[in-house]
Amino acid sequence: MPEQPAGQITPDRLVMMIVSDTDADTLQERLVQGHYPVTKVGSTGGFLRRGSVTIFSGVAQSQVDDVTAIVNEVCHARREFVPVNTLPFIGDGAFTAEPVEVRVGGAIVFVLPIERFERF
DSSP states (O other): OOOOOTTOOOOOEEEEEEEEHHHHHHHHHHHHHTTOOOEEEEEEOSTTOOEEEEEEEEEOGGGHHHHHHHHHHHOOEEEEEEOGGGSSSOOSSOOOSSOEEEEEEOEEEEEEEOSOOOOO
8 A cells, every 4th residue: 555644544434425415515614624535526316306415535433433423513404395296206196285394404424444545
């Protein structure tokens, strides 16, 4: 494995965070302020087909709890009211004009072991 510059750790965990567009920039800023590496990739999906972002950070195992604590502080789940006609399912035709309350936001976090890391 290539030698790392002095003061830099060799990451052994990849933290993959899938967050809403609305939380992504703040999360990225907080991670950078904490001196964690960040790679941000646009993605889509989810129940309401809203924009989401996948953020990757390669860290030491000892830093995983700190990174996930930042995610927990920034990416709060919220309740929003959305029109029924925007929901991605087909009902029995008994739709009302009333908006429906749904959970949005929050984060999905995966922590994966890194078998190999190289910096070029």
